Amino acid sequence: MQGLLDLGAPDAQTPEQIGSDAWLLKGFALRDADALLAAIEQIATQAPFRHQVTPGGYTMSAAMSSCGAYGWVTDRHGYRYSPQDPQSNLPWPAMPTLFSELAERAARSAGFAHFEPEACLINRYTTGARMGLHQDKDEQDLSAPIVSISLGAPITFLFGGPNRSDPTSRWLLEHGDVVVWGGISRLFFHGVAPLGKKASHPATGLMRYNLTFRKVR
Template identity: 85%
Template sequence: MQGLLDLTAPESEARQQIGPDAWLLKGFALNDADALLAAIEQIAAQAPFRHQVTPGGYQMSAAMSSCGAYGWVTDRHGYRYSALDPQTSQPWPAMPALFAELAERAAQNAGFTHFAPEACLINRYETGARMGLHQDKDEQDFTAPIVSISLGAPITFLFGGSNRSDPTSRWLLEHGDVVVWGGVSRLYFHGVAPLAKKASHPATGAVRYNLTFRKVS
């Protein structure tokens, strides 16, 4: 089946544990990468990327869109999920079947069965864009994992602990890599370092896309 890991390969090459109940699946989405990028383009035509503003008034450096039953929104009123795109007052684009199937397979590979994502937050990183350490805690169901797919230019993923001050480990995320965390690590702080000036990939140029799948309700 496309996307499944070659479990005969050394674990250091295919499946790396980055924390308790947290895994980096190297190249897991590589076979589906072209189709994922094409789907992102279609989604962005309906729900254009935008730089959202935090409750504190800061513009986020990564541009965002969403698909699925819910989209993630931030503005002066706070962080939340919404069934409607506030930019168009229309429902978010439907989540492509490939997105949901791939996220479910990745979750299962990491030991989380029956994952059914309701939201996919799509981030677009250009040179210098970053994501500070944060917790994914706007969801109602913390028993479901987070699944994160990287496409395009490589970036450094930061994975910490349950407190913002905990030490962070650094992991290079490349085109087609997937990170899955849940269980003990579900509310661990995480983020990405700024996208380096020389970071590039033939499929996207100096751009990195990230698909983050979450069960919201």
């Protein structure tokens, strides 16, 4: 682990610690936000957003796509990573260099050197969409951190502990904010509250996008 280094955008704020080995980097991705949104649009032409179904039959309220060597898939057979998009049976779109470099820089700024993301999960939230408390535990390499970039409408991030019943702290995530967690907090439960009815941003309207970068293998 290194000390905190690059603050990202010129107007990025000092990193705020939200837990053990967990940091909120306010405005870190702001200068790249327009390019990130353009890349998401291009990725979605190859791997359209879809509402996946959990093994228990629950349809996720956030629509999802992926890019990189692996995409995250959920269906009646379980949660897993796949090198192919099950809708097309083709490889997922390649991860843009901007994505991987930004994720690596954010990880380094939070004290995690040599992060090499293999998968980028792209979630699209509309009014009322949410993500319940969960752990990111489908990866084989749990030594690598999770890097999460928020774009568009603001939403409340919930960050808990190693047990689902642990208290959660609440953090407002705005356009260009990045959250990084790993180490002690790598398997902490987290999620987002429902996207508010009045939540919006000039770049995305009533929608919010989330890019989540992970080392899979």
